Amino acid sequence: MQQSVRIWMRSLTLLLLSLALALAACGADSAQQPAGELPTGASATPAAPASAGAVATALTPITVSDDLGRSVTLERVPQRIVSLAPSVTEILFAIGAGPQVVGRTTFCNYPAEVAELPTIGGFAAASISVEAIVGLQPDLVIAGSARQQPVVAQLERLGLPVVVLAPDSIEAVYAGIRQLGRLTGHADRADQLVATMQQRIAAVADVVATIPAAERPRVYWEVSGDPLITTGARTFIGQMIELMGATNIFADAQDEYPVINPEMVVERNPQVILGPDSQADQLSSAALRARPGWDAIEAVRTGRVYTLNADVVSRPGPRLAEAIEALAAQLYPEHFPARTGAAGAFPLTVSNCGLTQTYAQPPQRAVSMNQHTTEVLLALGLQARMVGTAYLDDAILPEYQAAYATIPVLADQYPSLEVLLAARPDFVYGGFRSAFEEGRSRAALQARGINSYLATEYCSDGPVTMEQVYHDIRTIGAIFGVPERAAALVADMQERIAAVQQRVPTGRSPRVFVYDSGEDAPFTAGGHGIANTIIGLAGGQNIFADLADEFGAVSWEAVIARDPEVILIFDYGETDAEQKRAWLQGNPALATISAIRNRRFAVLPLSSVVGGVRNPAAVEQVARALYPEVFQ
Secondary structure (H helix, E strand, C coil), X not given: CCCCCCCCCHHHXXXXXXXXXXXXXXXXXXXXXXXXXXXXXXXXXCCCCCCCCCCCCCCCCEEEECCCXXXXXXXCCCCCEEECXXXXXXXXXXXXXXXXXXXXXXXXXXXXXXXXXXXXECCXXXXXXXXXXXXXXXXEEEECCHHHHHHHHHHHHCCCCEEECCCCCHHHHHHHHHHHHHHHCCHHHHHHHHHHXXXXXXXXXXXXHCCCHHHCCEEEEEEEECCEEECCCCCHHHHHHHHCCCEECCCCCCCCCCECCHHHHHHHCCCEEEEEHHHCCCCCHHHHHCCCCHHHCHHHHHCCEEEEXXXXXXXXXXXXXXXXXXXXXXXXXXXXXXXXXXXCCCCEEEEECCEEEEECCCCCCXXXXXXXXXXXXXXXXXXXXXXXEECCCCCCCHHHHHHHCCCCEEECCCCCHHHHHHCCCCEEEECCHHHHCCCCCHHXXXXXXXXXXXXXXXXXXXXXXXXXXXXXHHHHHHHCCCHHHXXXXXXXXXXXXXXXXXXXXXXXXXXXEEECECCCCCEEECCCCXXXXXXXXXXXXXXXXXXCCCEEECCHHHHHHHCCCEEEEEECCCCCHHHHHHHHHHCHHHCCCHHHHCCCEEEEEHHHCCCCCCHXXXXXXXXXXXXCCCCC
């Protein structure tokens, strides 16, 4: 449809406003909002002229074909634009047309200066007030979805020019940006924006192209948990997952956003689960484990469940490159270490153990609870940003002792809430669930404006892997804005473990019994803790790997029946390792156990069998005990 738009005179505007009011009174359009629901900030009074900084009007008519195939002609560059979509608003401000925008939806929240603009309703057609739009005297209205057609039709009947920008692909986003650049007199800025976006996305794609197929994960994206909705291949999210070289487990869906059976997710077993941060509660570890069968999903077991900024990943606009970079950082953290938490990447949103928190800037006053979290922060060189620490099980590693000596110790064990708050922390890093008990809950800290992080080893329902330890280190690096340090630390840990595994003989796995404590009934390591992973990486077999927990009590009869070849003693508490060894060797009921007969014992401090920087050394030490002939 061809429209010819003349210079709008005040009398014509008032006439149109009268017509709009008449239509509303007669109920001529069922899609119009009910009376009395005029959005906050909308006004039927003629608005003030656009900012003096607006672009000068052009003399040559401009004709474009919008995303609904409509041909729209503007005789002058518009000076009073109303946006009906957040993505449109973001584009207009990104290309320098912000001063020309006089109205927005209630969902338009970026950049910050849009908050000063009057609103015309929501995004859905039924929530948009045509009366409010007319009252702003626009010379161009830009819609953002084909679903807004009822509003578009009303505005057309009033003679207002409307362009619909509803891109369905990344290339279409580029085209839409350029189109708005032409319409608003900012073609050069639009071209520059597109070129920058293309360069950033191409840089990600170039790295992805080097990633081996074996490292490219199966991905499940959850749009909604009730009902359970995911994304097919044709949506922006589907296209971004494909661009990442990952496999969308519902790429075969016919609908763009299909409603699915939860059992299908279990069957397709994604390695990574993603979703918008608006779904953080439903994507928490506890919520996912509560779904029947989902505790067996690899992503749930390994803790690879992430949420991304909903506004960034859902809007087809100038932040599309940012969305792709954020997705890449979650899918391939080892290949994109500098993207998450790098300088300028804040605010940063992190979902951890069922709690989603946003960091406006890196923490400056951190408190670490537990040995392994303290040593992670020290390994990342963050002692200058630590205002307290608590609860050591062992002496700090020699290489960190000088840095540790500069940090106040808040308590021998856990500090009270009052003592903790007195340190004025902006971040608390806990290694065990107990760090956030006795009044120190993460929710209570968050209510006081204090962010926190819990080692994911203790909110994972399934075997803990080194990947979870690496994930925690990378995430802490991102939170503190030092991702390159975290990447280097992880790489060093990976290299040390790989060096051990290269020397471990193949074809046999000595049976290992972990003796933590207990005389009447031994307390041992099950198959879900990091100790089980350490034993496996060292080339051994935990005889109680079938115990579906991190730790648990068993019977001495079971230990005797499974006949361990090596006993791994955890050294901590009032009874030290030598006392534990003496008791085992002196108990006649255990004399037939191979490890006791052959005096094959290994000792690890408790601080080595929780996820942290000591894990590679623990793997080395266990391997030496299992294969002394190899590790001389």
